[in-house]
Amino acid sequence: GESVGLHLPTLSVQEGDNSIINCAYSNSASDYFIWYKQESGKGPQFIIDIRSNMDKRQGQRVTVLLNKTVKHLSLQIAATQPGDSAVYFCAEIHGSGNTGKLIFGQGTTLQVKP
Amino acid sequence: EAGVAQSPRYKIIEKRQSVAFWCNPISGHATLYWYQQILGQGPKLLIQFQNNGVVDDSQLPKDRFSAERLKGVDSTLKIQPAKLEDSAVYLCASSADRPQPQHFGDGTRLSIL
Numbered sequence: 001g002e003s004v005g006l007h008l009p010t011l012s013v014q015e016g017d018n019s020i021i022n023c024a025y026s027n028s029a030s031d032y033f034i035w036y037k038q039e040s041g042k043g044p045q046f047i048i049d050i051r052s053n054m055d056k057r058q059g060q061r062v063t064v065l066l067n068k069t070v071k072h073l074s075l076q077i078a079a080t081q082p083g084d085s086a087v088y089f090c091a092e093i094h095g096s097g098n099t100g101k102l103i104f105g106q107g108t109t110l111q112v113k114p
Numbered sequence: 115e116a117g118v119a120q121s122p123r124y125k126i127i128e129k130r131q132s133v134a135f136w137c138n139p140i141s142g143h144a145t146l147y148w149y150q151q152i153l154g155q156g157p158k159l160l161i162q163f164q165n166n167g168v169v170d171d172s173q174l175p176k177d178r179f180s181a182e183r184l185k186g187v188d189s190t191l192k193i194q195p196a197k198l199e200d201s202a203v204y205l206c207a208s209s210a211d212r213p214q215p216q217h218f219g220d221g222t223r224l225s226i227l
Contacts, residue, residue: 034215043118043205043218044157089156101170102147102216104156 012111019077021108023090028071032093034102035064035075039086047075047088077110085112116140118219120206126225132194135222139187139208145169146183147216148191149205157205157218163189193224201226 013019025033031052036044050057050064050073057064063076073090087107093100119138127133139146144165149157160179162170165186174181178197183189193200203223207216 036218041220043207043220046215046217049215091156101159101162104158106154107156 008108009106010109010111012113013080014113015080015082017080019075019080019084019110021075021077021088021090021110023073023075023105025071025073025090025092025105027092027094027103028068030092030094032100033064033066033073034091034093035062035073036089036091036104037084037086038089038107044089080110080112082112082114085110118206118208118217120204120219120222122222123220124223124225126227127196128227129198130195132192133196133224134190134192135204135206135224137189137191137206137219139189139206140217143208143210143217144186145209145211145216146189147207147209148181148189149207149218151203151205151221153202160191196224196226198226200224 034049035047037047038044048057048059048062048064050066055066061078065074077084087109089104089107091102091104094103118140121136125133146163148160150160151157160174161181163183166183179193181191191204201224203221205218205221207218209216
């Protein structure tokens with residue numbers, strides 16, 4: 001069935017290191033992908049998005065890579081900080097137009113060790 | 115700009131009781147969504163509104179859940195009667211248009227006793 005999944009439920013990194021969070025998706029027709037960060041007790045917070053006509057997009061300290069051949073998405077966080085500790089979700093849009101449905105994966109918990 | 119506002123933040127009720135949640139989206143956002151997030155999982159879409167019309171309610175348990183968005187702005191989500199498995203965080207989100215990213219409120223944490 002259609003799903004968005006993350007490879008690891010938990011990722012532990014040292015402060016200052018780079019983090020890479022991976023995501024596999026199954027619907028090759030999806031054309032829009034979003035990474036969200038969710039801190040405890042808060043709603044998901046938009047980090048970065050990418051459309052299917054792109055392979056890479058950079059933001060502040062974050063980079064999203066999209067490999068449509070293997071249906072893989074990754075989020076790279078440079079110089080990880082304690083404030084980056086949270087659950088990270090990848091999400092994809094299924095469908096077209098304004099009826100497109102956002103499908104979330106299970107989430108990866110990022111733990112940053114001081 | 116002000117974010118998506120939700121209330122209450124927490125609610126505890128007994129099973130078979132009813133409960134309602136309120137959402138005020140970001141000003142000017144035509145599309146409003148309600149999600150259910152069970153502990154340890156990603157949010158799952160319950161219903162999507164475009165202005166005051168329903169676009170997608172395929173995953174809304176209509177025997178007990180209802181939602182409305184009067185005047186195309188605020189929205190309420192109601193559960194009646196509640197079941198134990200409804201314990202979750204109910205998130206509201208809004209977006210200006212698709213495929214713009216959705217912006218989420220901090221949710222209502224519902225506990226059913």
